[in-house]
Amino acid sequence: MHITIATGQLPVKRLLPAARSSLVPAEEYLSFAYSNCHVSSQKNIRLILIYLIPVKMLLGRLPPLELLHAHGLDQFVDIVKAVRQVALFELFCWPDQQSARLRFRSNFQNRQRALAE
Numbered sequence: 001m002h003i004t005i006a007t008g009q010l011p012v013k014r015l016l017p018a019a020r021s022s023l024v025p026a027e028e029y030l031s032f033a034y035s036n037c038h039v040s041s042q043k044n045i046r047l048i049l050i051y052l053i054p055v056k057m058l059l060g061r062l063p064p065l066e067l068l069h070a071h072g073l074d075q076f077v078d079i080v081k082a083v084r085q086v087a088l089f090e091l092f093c094w095p096d097q098q099s100a101r102l103r104f105r106s107n108f109q110n111r112q113r114a115l116a117e
Helices: 017-036 042-058 065-070 074-093 099-117
Strands: none
Touching: 017 042, 065 074, 065 099
């Protein structure tokens, strides 16, 4: 499992090919709109980011917190922090994903058994 926290990139979970194929062009178009938007058009930049940030997050790229604060997009801050915490937890507690799946499965089965008793 490869996580690059410094750049805000996370591994992309296996998305359905149809979902991924629609997200990639959306990211390209929104990134083009963002990079070509005039600096003084702060309202347009914010509107573009409202759509661009979730698309990039679904593709595994997290925005820097400074960008969110600079454009008043504080509704994404908690989500980004939570995703980073989960990524760090998985990185340090369960280095390989197979181990993580097995632990989750066994914990889930133990809970189910306890509830059944």
